[in-house]
Amino acid sequence: MRGFTLVEIMVVVAIIILLASVLLVSFSGVFSKSENAQATATIETLKSNIANFQSAWGPAPPGNLQDLGTLVGYPALTDPNKDNVGIEALVLALRSKRERGPYLDGPLFQDDERRTNLDIDSVLESACAPRYLDIEDGTSRELFEIVDPWGNPFVYIDANSLNLGGFQYNVTKGDGSTVVITATEAQDALRHPVTGAYPTEYALWSFGEDGINDYGRGDDVTSWPKYDDVEE
Numbered sequence: 001m002r003g004f005t006l007v008e009i010m011v012v013v014a015i016i017i018l019l020a021s022v023l024l025v026s027f028s029g030v031f032s033k034s035e036n037a038q039a040t041a042t043i044e045t046l047k048s049n050i051a052n053f054q055s056a057w058g059p060a061p062p063g064n065l066q067d068l069g070t071l072v073g074y075p076a077l078t079d080p081n082k083d084n085v086g087i088e089a090l091v092l093a094l095r096s097k098r099e100r101g102p103y104l105d106g107p108l109f110q111d112d113e114r115r116t117n118l119d120i121d122s123v124l125e126s127a128c129a130p131r132y133l134d135i136e137d138g139t140s141r142e143l144f145e146i147v148d149p150w151g152n153p154f155v156y157i158d159a160n161s162l163n164l165g166g167f168q169y170n171v172t173k174g175d176g177s178t179v180v181i182t183a184t185e186a187q188d189a190l191r192h193p194v195t196g197a198y199p200t201e202y203a204l205w206s207f208g209e210d211g212i213n214d215y216g217r218g219d220d221v222t223s224w225p226k227y228d229d230v231e232e
């Protein structure tokens, strides 16, 4: 009986490597699909929370603390820093108990994996009083962000902020780096290539798996129907 030749062994090893890599690729496809599905699910939850806020307040939640302060009758409210402004204002507005709030999904708010505070900031205690923001007693005054499955905060911009000349802020990514979001760039990217319309009242998106801000294009996960299959 003869043994295997070196060439035969190498062929077998090559086949095993090939099969393993095919399996690995299909598995990672499954993982990225489930992460995309999770990002979509979080956006759908927030959309429904925003709809409840709108039915009580009229407008969509403001996309910065200055505008939120004006809405709740505490005009001195300002963003303590230039990081994560949109999503922080959204989360804070949805936590208000006024009218029929709080509007923010309980399990989402309790989930340490999805609720974080990457820039470690908080809102003034006086603004949390029942006649202003009406944030529940005993809950944190931290300015939280909701993050996507890749650890990056969702980006929120309301129609008013979009139209403020020069409006911009940074998004602190999970890896500590920051990305600048500008209203000017958002206006270009969010405009529908055919109809010229913008997402109604607000836009909420995740940078997607690549962690790069595409303003809702490319692999970003969005609160509005993607424009990718539309001819530009």
Ligand SMILES: [Ca+2]
Pocket: 080, 081, 082, 083, 084, 085, 088, 119, 121, 143
């Ligand atoms: Ca901040």
Ligand SMILES: [Ca+2]
Pocket: 084, 088, 116, 117, 118, 119, 120, 121, 143, 144, 145
């Ligand atoms: Ca924060």
Ligand SMILES: [Ca+2]
Pocket: 206, 207, 208, 209, 210, 211, 212, 213, 214, 217, 218, 219, 220
């Ligand atoms: Ca992206």
